[in-house]
Amino acid sequence: MNVVVLYLLLVKATLTSFSGLASLPMVRNDFVLHRHVLTDRQLNTAVAAGRIGPGPLGIYVVSLGYLVDGVPGAFAGWLAMITPAFLIIPMLRFLGARAEHRRARAVARAVLFAGAGLMISAAIPLARDAITNPLSLGIFACSFLLIASARVDSLWVMLGAALVGVIAFQF
């Protein structure tokens, strides 16, 4: 598949979705059902590879691009993933001039507080997957306390968790 067409198909999918994996139905329709350049198994591999590694869930489009056309395809997937992000800048420029208004500040703060509630609600399904034994419960509790205390750099929390994962594997 031509790499430009690949980019255009992927950017169409990312531009018409509002979260990482929401583009999946359109991607499946274009690549699996309509053009037959991928199988469902390959699509699953792309999603799984995206979930195993760090980064946003939407990164699966990079994996998908790689499966379709190797490294140039991965580049097209990466470009399609980041392109919509820059649409936020004109929105910020428009809003920036109005951000100091009393009601605009109140709306912004309300959105911020809602964000905290949404973060906790999003953590629940993740917690069901992640906290499966006393060790993972311990890692969860320590990470929570260290981050909530705001005294420890998050890098050390993540590196510490990775180290515990290595030690746990040894036993």
Add this chain to the structure above:
Amino acid sequence: MARPQLTDVTRLFFRVGVTVFGGGDPTIAILQREFYRRNWLSPEKFAIAFGLARLTPGTNVLAFCAAAGWYLLGFGGALAVVLAITIPASVLVVWLTSAYDLTAHYRLAQSIANALLAAAVGTMIGAALLLVRTQCKTGRWLKPLAISLGAFLLAIIANLTPLQVIGVAAIVGFFWPES
């Protein structure tokens, strides 16, 4: 607010890009906490970036990063942070794709990934509480608590999408102005 150097901002996003597992929400939680620690982004600007990122097509967390980078250092900052947070993770995901059958059976990698995911969940909840707690310091705790709890309940019990919850919060904020 402190104006950071491009290298410091890029380094932070690069680091978060390679160490935070679990998707966009843990990433935003970590970034919120790091901005707070460094005094880089005011809660108001964070809120605008967070809210608009939900309205931007594509991967929300990348729109959030572009907004944060733009606030910190203009368009160059937005471009630098989006590249810094996506390139290393993309290289890793390509490697994982090519080695998927191997890694699926590689128990050490699974053990590390499981530990990182548990830490990401703890980080998300810790950062969310930190976010509300910092806003309650002034003694005005009712509004932060009520809206956070309301958003949580709307998402969990009423099954509203994040976009709908943000919309409800914006309406509440509009009719519940700052004192």
